[in-house]
Amino acid sequence: MGKINKSIAELVGRTPLLELVNYEKKHDLKARLLVKLEYFNPNQSVKDRIALAMVEDAEKKGLLKPGYTIVETTSGNTGIGLAAIAAAKGYKFRVYIQDNVSKERFQVIQAFGGETIKLSEEPAIAKVLEETNGDFVAAIDALRKEVLSKEKDIFFVDQVSNPANPAIHEATTGPEIWEDTDGKVDILVANVGTGGTVSGTGKFLKSKNPDIKVVALQPGPNSLPSEANPEPEEITGVHPFEGIPKERVPATMNLDIYDEKFEVETVEAYTAAREAAKNDGILVGTSSGAAIYAATQIAKRPENESKTIVAVLPDTGLRYLSTPLFG
Ligand SMILES: Cc1ncc(COP(=O)(O)O)c(C=O)c1O
Numbered sequence: 001m002g003k004i005n006k007s008i009a010e011l012v013g014r015t016p017l018l019e020l021v022n023y024e025k026k027h028d029l030k031a032r033l034l035v036k037l038e039y040f041n042p043n044q045s046v047k048d049r050i051a052l053a054m055v056e057d058a059e060k061k062g063l064l065k066p067g068y069t070i071v072e073t074t075s076g077n078t079g080i081g082l083a084a085i086a087a088a089k090g091y092k093f094r095v096y097i098q099d100n101v102s103k104e105r106f107q108v109i110q111a112f113g114g115e116t117i118k119l120s121e122e123p124a125i126a127k128v129l130e131e132t133n134g135d136f137v138a139a140i141d142a143l144r145k146e147v148l149s150k151e152k153d154i155f156f157v158d159q160v161s162n163p164a165n166p167a168i169h170e171a172t173t174g175p176e177i178w179e180d181t182d183g184k185v186d187i188l189v190a191n192v193g194t195g196g197t198v199s200g201t202g203k204f205l206k207s208k209n210p211d212i213k214v215v216a217l218q219p220g221p222n223s224l225p226s227e228a229n230p231e232p233e234e235i236t237g238v239h240p241f242e243g244i245p246k247e248r249v250p251a252t253m254n255l256d257i258y259d260e261k262f263e264v265e266t267v268e269a270y271t272a273a274r275e276a277a278k279n280d281g282i283l284v285g286t287s288s289g290a291a292i293y294a295a296t297q298i299a300k301r302p303e304n305e306s307k308t309i310v311a312v313l314p315d316t317g318l319r320y321l322s323t324p325l326f327g
Pocket residue numbers: 075076077078191192193194195196197198236237238285287288314315
C-alpha cells in the first residue's frame with residue numbers, strides 16, 4: 001500500500017539504529033556500538049521531536065492559537081525544528097539564539113520564515129548574561145519577565161522547563177531503542193543540554209529494565225569558558241549539569257536518572273565524529289562525536305565486553321561545515 005504524508009509532522013521520529021561495524025573493528029571493541037541517527041528527522045536533529053511535541057501540547061492546552069507567534073531561545077536545533085513546524089502549521093516564529101553558534105543555523109531558520117535575534121542584541125538578556133557570566137537559565141528568566149510579558153498572542157515554548165520535552169523522549173525515543181534492539185540494550189549514552197533526551201529515554205528504558213545503565217555527558221573543563229580560556233571551542237547544545245548550582249540545572253533534566261556522568265572534551269568529540277564519517281559514512285555534529293567518544297571509552301571497559309551500548313547522535317554534520325569540526 002502506498003503512503004503519502006501530508007505534513008512534516010508525520011516524518012518526525014522512528015529514526016534508525018546503526019551498528020558502527022567498521023569503527024568497532026578499528027578500535028577493537030568487544031562491545032556492540034549502536035548509534036541512533038537523529039539526523040533522519042525531517043530537519044536533521046533530535047529537536048524535531050520536542051518541537052512537534054511542545055507545539056501540539058500547547059495547541060491541546062489552548063496556549064497556542066491561530067495568529068500567535070511561537071517564541072523560543074535555543075542554541076539552534078530546537079529553533080530549526082520549531083521554525084519548520086511553525087511554517088507547516090501557519091504560525092509566526094521568533095527565536096533568540098546564542099551568538100556563537102554556526103551561521104548555518106541562523107540561515108536555516110530564516111529560510112523557514114523565522115525571525116532570528118542574537119542574545120546579545122536584546123539588551124535585557126545581554127545585561128543578565130554579563131552579570132551572571134553566561135547563565136542561560138537566568139537569561140531566559142529575563143526574556144520572559146522583561147520582554148515577553150509586555151507582548152500579546154505569544155507562546156513561549158521554553159524547552160528547558162517544558163515537560164512535553166522529556167515526555168516525548170519517554171514516549172518515542174526510548175520505545176524505538178527498545179523495539180529496534182528487541183530489548184537487548186545494556187547502556188544508554190546521551191548528551192545533556194536541556195536533559196530532555198537522557199531523562200525521557202532513560203526513564204522509559206529503565207522502566208523496561210532497571211539494570212540498563214544510563215550515562216549522561218557533559219563538556220570537560222577545557223571545553224567550557226573559564227578565566228584562562230573565555231572562548232573555548234564548545235560542544236554546541238551541551239551544558240554542564242554537575243558542578244553548577246542546582247537552580248541553574250534545567251527543570252527538564254532529571255538528576256536521578258543517570259548512573260554515570262561522563263566528561264568529553266571538544267577535541268575528543270571532533271576526533272570521534274571525523275572517524276565515524278571516514279569509517280562508516282555517517283556525517284554527524286560535535287555532540288554526536290562526544291557520544292561516540294564516550295561510548296567507545298565505556299565499550300573498552302573489561303566489564304562491558306559483549307554488552308550493547310546505544311549512543312544517541314543528536315544532529316547532522318552538515319550543520320558544522322563552517323566550524324572547526326569539518327571546516
Ligand atoms: C546539537 C545538540 N546536541 C545535544 C543536545 C542535548 O539534547 P537535550 O536538550 O535533549 O539534552 C542539544 C540540545 O540543545 C543539541 O542541540
